[in-house]
Amino acid sequence: MSRIVILGVGAVGGTLAVKLTLAGQEVLGIARGAQLEALRSGGLTLLTPEGALQAGFPCVASPAEAQLRADDVIFLCVKTQHTEAALMQLRDAGLRDQHVFCFQNGVENERLALRYFPNVHGVTVMLPADFVQPGEVVCYGAPCIGSFDVGRYPSGCDAADSALVACLEAAGFPSATRAAVMDRKYGKLLMNLGNIVGAALGEGVDSKTVVAALKAEAEAVFASAGIAWSDPAEDDDKRAAQLKIVEVPGVTRVGSSTAQSLARGAGSVETDYLNGEVSLLGRLHGVATPGNDWFTALAARLVREGAVPGAVTLAEVETALGL
Numbered sequence: 001m002s003r004i005v006i007l008g009v010g011a012v013g014g015t016l017a018v019k020l021t022l023a024g025q026e027v028l029g030i031a032r033g034a035q036l037e038a039l040r041s042g043g044l045t046l047l048t049p050e051g052a053l054q055a056g057f058p059c060v061a062s063p064a065e066a067q068l069r070a071d072d073v074i075f076l077c078v079k080t081q082h083t084e085a086a087l088m089q090l091r092d093a094g095l096r097d098q099h100v101f102c103f104q105n106g107v108e109n110e111r112l113a114l115r116y117f118p119n120v121h122g123v124t125v126m127l128p129a130d131f132v133q134p135g136e137v138v139c140y141g142a143p144c145i146g147s148f149d150v151g152r153y154p155s156g157c158d159a160a161d162s163a164l165v166a167c168l169e170a171a172g173f174p175s176a177t178r179a180a181v182m183d184r185k186y187g188k189l190l191m192n193l194g195n196i197v198g199a200a201l202g203e204g205v206d207s208k209t210v211v212a213a214l215k216a217e218a219e220a221v222f223a224s225a226g227i228a229w230s231d232p233a234e235d236d237d238k239r240a241a242q243l244k245i246v247e248v249p250g251v252t253r254v255g256s257s258t259a260q261s262l263a264r265g266a267g268s269v270e271t272d273y274l275n276g277e278v279s280l281l282g283r284l285h286g287v288a289t290p291g292n293d294w295f296t297a298l299a300a301r302l303v304r305e306g307a308v309p310g311a312v313t314l315a316e317v318e319t320a321l322g323l
């Protein structure tokens with residue numbers, strides 16, 4: 001397939017860059033900060049349950065330096081709070097009708113992208129990976145590192161989706177086109193409501209009751225809003241069996257992408273577009289979402305205070321949520 005430009009070479013973008021490069025695909029990374037320096041000097045190392053992989057690929061600091069081509073395919077792999085700025089950079093760099101694939105959680109990225117670009121696709125990302133050290137990503141999925149559903153936004157599938165699925169499969173990611181890809185992304189959003197819970201409490205804490213309360217609010221909101229959703233883990237037994245979270249020897253998993261943002265001191269988290277999406281929909285459709293509201297506010301507080309994962313006690317959460 002033609003050149004793939006990966007905007008955001010972190011956990012998801014970095015994993016894709018290494019696996020696609022090793023499969024012979026032309027890749028250009030767009031990265032920043034210490035990660036850009038590390039990628040330029042030593043490439044990216046991917047630690048997986050089955051051993052380490054390493055790849056070098058060209059990297060630039062912004063879309064303006066990418067010399068975008070008419071047939072480039074863009075992978076958006078930044079967290080949602082960085083999407084608008086990334087889209088502006090792409091537009092200023094001359095992006096027009098090239099296909100943009102949102103390899104991101106939440107359901108807002110595609111809508112943001114479609115305001116500026118006509119060919120936008122959603123991707124459901126099943127790929128548990130940590131990015132904490134520049135130059136290194138750790139993947140915990142086995143026997144496959146990750147899997148994807150791909151489809152046009154808001155719905156449908158086209159030749160670009162099929163070409164991408166073939167390319168992802170050739171790189172070792174079980175993938176499928178899906179005409180209703182956003183149904184899947186709403187289902188994935190339910191899973192991601194627990195991101196901030198694990199980040200706040202720390203990964204070892206039993207937070208099942210808390211997460212179930214957040215999901216129940218979201219399901220009530222989806223029902224009132226008439227939003228269809230499907231569970232990405234349940235309705236495809238074959239692919240579910242292909243990806244389990246397992247240990248990587250010598251490494252302790254940090255946790256969700258939200259926990260990693262706190263651990264890295266990244267200065268922002270994605271919660272406004274995960275739990276905050278539920279709050280927004282609740283307000284639009286007259287459904288109370290006190291648990292998701294509370295965690296969205298908590299996330300902002302944790303960022304403000306420079307907190308690390310595990311800074312909050314279960315007792316504080318249970319009191320706040322009345323559990």
Ligand SMILES: NC(=O)C1=CN([C@@H]2O[C@H](COP(=O)(O)OP(=O)(O)OC[C@H]3O[C@@H](n4cnc5c(N)ncnc54)[C@H](OP(=O)(O)O)[C@@H]3O)[C@@H](O)[C@H]2O)C=CC1
Pocket residue numbers: 007008009010011012013030031032033035061062077078079080082085086089103104105106125126127128129130131256257266270
């Ligand atoms: N990590 C995971 O296990 C999973 C993540 N996801 C989703 O995938 C998406 C990406 O997450 P993830 O890979 O974890 O994120 P990361 O924070 O690991 O990687 C994103 C990278 O993009 C960089 N970046 C942001 N804006 C720009 C820009 N304009 N130009 C260049 N670089 C930029 C960030 O830099 P900086 O750090 O300086 O902000 C960071 O290095 C999110 O929506 C997430 O929810 C989905 C499934 C699993």
Ligand SMILES: CC(C)(CO)C(=O)C(=O)O
Pocket residue numbers: 105127128129191192195255256257258
């Ligand atoms: C499902 C999970 C938690 C995998 O790590 C994820 O999507 C994320 O980290 O954002």
